[in-house]
Amino acid sequence: MFPLLSLIIAALLACGLVHAETVIVPGATLTDTSGNVIQAHGGGILKVGSTYYWFGEDKATNSALFTAVSCYSSTDLVNWSRQENALTPISGTNISTSNIVERPKVIYNSKNDEYVMWFHSDTSDYGAAMVGVATASTPCGPYTYKSSWKPLGADSRDMGLYQDDDGTAYLLYASDNNQDFKITQLDANYYNVTTQVAQLTGATLEAPGIVKRNGVYYLIASHTSGWAPNPNKWFQADSLSGNWSSQADIAPENVRTYFSQNNYDLPLGSNAIYMGDRWRPELLGSSRYIWLPLSWSSGSPQLVWADVWSVDLSAGTYSVASGTTYEAESGTLGGNATILSDSSYSGGEAVGYLGDGGTVTLNDVQGNGQGQWVSLYYANADQTWRNVTVSVNGGATTLVDQPNTGGTDVILSVPVKLNLTSGSNTVTFGSSQSNYAGDLDKIIVYNVG
Ligand SMILES: *[C@@H]1O[C@H](CO)[C@@H](O)[C@H](O)[C@H]1NC(C)=O
Ligand SMILES: *[C@@H]1O[C@H](CO)[C@@H](O)[C@H](O)[C@H]1NC(C)=O
Ligand SMILES: *[C@@H]1O[C@H](CO)[C@@H](O)[C@H](O)[C@H]1NC(C)=O
Ligand SMILES: *[C@@H]1O[C@H](CO)[C@@H](O)[C@H](O)[C@H]1NC(C)=O
Ligand SMILES: *[C@@H]1O[C@H](CO)[C@@H](O)[C@H](O)[C@H]1NC(C)=O
Ligand SMILES: *[C@@H]1O[C@H](CO)[C@@H](O)[C@H](O)[C@H]1NC(C)=O
Numbered sequence: 001m002f003p004l005l006s007l008i009i010a011a012l013l014a015c016g017l018v019h020a021e022t023v024i025v026p027g028a029t030l031t032d033t034s035g036n037v038i039q040a041h042g043g044g045i046l047k048v049g050s051t052y053y054w055f056g057e058d059k060a061t062n063s064a065l066f067t068a069v070s071c072y073s074s075t076d077l078v079n080w081s082r083q084e085n086a087l088t089p090i091s092g093t094n095i096s097t098s099n100i101v102e103r104p105k106v107i108y109n110s111k112n113d114e115y116v117m118w119f120h121s122d123t124s125d126y127g128a129a130m131v132g133v134a135t136a137s138t139p140c141g142p143y144t145y146k147s148s149w150k151p152l153g154a155d156s157r158d159m160g161l162y163q164d165d166d167g168t169a170y171l172l173y174a175s176d177n178n179q180d181f182k183i184t185q186l187d188a189n190y191y192n193v194t195t196q197v198a199q200l201t202g203a204t205l206e207a208p209g210i211v212k213r214n215g216v217y218y219l220i221a222s223h224t225s226g227w228a229p230n231p232n233k234w235f236q237a238d239s240l241s242g243n244w245s246s247q248a249d250i251a252p253e254n255v256r257t258y259f260s261q262n263n264y265d266l267p268l269g270s271n272a273i274y275m276g277d278r279w280r281p282e283l284l285g286s287s288r289y290i291w292l293p294l295s296w297s298s299g300s301p302q303l304v305w306a307d308v309w310s311v312d313l314s315a316g317t318y319s320v321a322s323g324t325t326y327e328a329e330s331g332t333l334g335g336n337a338t339i340l341s342d343s344s345y346s347g348g349e350a351v352g353y354l355g356d357g358g359t360v361t362l363n364d365v366q367g368n369g370q371g372q373w374v375s376l377y378y379a380n381a382d383q384t385w386r387n388v389t390v391s392v393n394g395g396a397t398t399l400v401d402q403p404n405t406g407g408t409d410v411i412l413s414v415p416v417k418l419n420l421t422s423g424s425n426t427v428t429f430g431s432s433q434s435n436y437a438g439d440l441d442k443i444i445v446y447n448v449g
């Protein structure tokens with residue numbers, strides 16, 4: 001880079017005018033290089049040269065109705081800059097502002113030197129169950145809408161695309177009122193489907209993605225539970241036409257895919273990156289992204305939980321950051337806060353009854369003075385989300401959302417970036433809130449911000 005340019009970027013970074021990230025933090029509020037919250041839900045990735053394009057649903061209005069398919073670009077999967085919208089509503093068509101456009105996926109057609117976008121195209125009651133197609137001559141478009149229809153006359157709701165090594169492409173979709181899952185080949189233009197190659201009858205699968213590894217196809221998909229998370233599954237086959245193996249979990253069943261639903265699976269060396277959505281139906285634009293390593297180290301694809309991690313794209317590897325653990329039960333309890341015991345808790349104990357006067361203060365938490373990711377491990381057995389306040393050295397509180405974990409013995413973690421001073425800090429949870437927070441098991445402080 002030119003010295004002057006790096007000086008300018010360093011100056012802009014110092015002024016906070018350019019937003020730079022170095023790590024992947026599942027569940028964090030991701031912002032783009034302009035500092036705006038990334039709106040790219042139900043998304044998909046397209047790689048062109050060394051640039052990645054991330055297409056997704058813009059849900060900034062919190063409505064499920066169509067506002068835009070956004071397009072972001074990055075060369076490192078971490079710093080994303082927003083481009084022109086790839087697709088926007090057209091009144092009087094099936095992609096108007098009163099319709100549904102979900103799960104956009106783009107592949108490149110070398111025959112026509114054209115980018116082709118497929119998406120779930122529907123009416124607001126999800127009754128039409130169609131696919132839509134749009135095309136463009138550049139990665140972000142804007143795309144020209146072609147049409148929406150039912151592939152081979154049957155339903156298509158949650159869908160994905162898979163482009164094989166030989167350029168043959170396939171639609172992966174929940175069909176027949178979400179009962180059957182189908183894989184159907186596209187024509188040479190990628191404008192329509194031609195022949196169905198596989199049907200998993202009665203599989204009730206959605207949110208599909210396929211990665212090929214050593215000649216074997218791996219299908220990753222969720223089951224159907226609306227916006228609520230479920231244990232996503234994997235299947236394998238030597239051919240897209242099958243036989244597909246019976247389903248198996250990609251993560252421990254009780255964590256419900258770490259409260260997420262698959263949207264795309266990006267190959268990374270001999271592993272892959274699982275890209276999922278943490279849907280928040282009552283506040284859709286605040287749905288978060290759960291990106292995790294999908295590792296074959298056990299022989300089958302398994303998610304690796306990582307609070308903070310990074311990728312080396314040229315080496316095709318990932319590394320998971322390690323941090324310093326502070327057990328909640330080692331803290332100073334205030335109000336009605338109580339020690340809870342269960343074998344699922346780290347150290348066998350957690351702190352409950354936080355909020356409504358109950359607090360716990362962790363003492364001597366070591367900081368680096370530069371803003372750091374801290375992960376809160378907690379349980380929330382409610383049907384709904386809780387939240388917890390965090391205060392560093394008695395300062396202002398930050399509110400951290402805590403999705404329901406599915407049981408008092410199911411622990412998840414949520415990230416928060418804290419400004420710890422260099423050296424020793426106190427960190428207090430549950431002050432100044434009248435609602436109950438989740439039960440706090442431990443926190444892990446990372447040396448990276
Ligand atoms: C993101 O951009 C910043 C500023 O250019 C850079 O320092 C940082 O290394 C980038 N992140 C990654 C993961 O490359
Ligand atoms: C797709 O192909 C079918 C069967 O040939 C045809 O009936 C349908 O009109 C085509 N749809 C589009 C959008 O081209
Ligand atoms: C698929 O499974 C069926 C039933 O088990 C079996 O008859 C068939 O030979 C298998 N096909 C392949 C390609 O393995
Ligand atoms: C503890 O809980 C009881 C019962 O809910 C409540 O009346 C009391 O005010 C709480 N104490 C504190 C210190 O918050
Ligand atoms: C915090 O959680 C409570 C439920 O425990 C909820 O009523 C409240 O709206 C949440 N606050 C925010 C700002 O989301
Ligand atoms: C940490 O400091 C940054 C920069 O001053 C500020 O923008 C951010 O709000 C602070 N975060 C918290 C949790 O106080």
Ligand SMILES: CC(=O)N[C@H]1CO[C@H](CO)[C@@H](O)[C@@H]1O
Nearest residue numbers: 092093094128130148149150
């Ligand atoms: C406005 C418009 O184009 N509506 C169409 C949307 O799709 C349904 C189902 O295919 C058609 O019946 C409508 O005409």
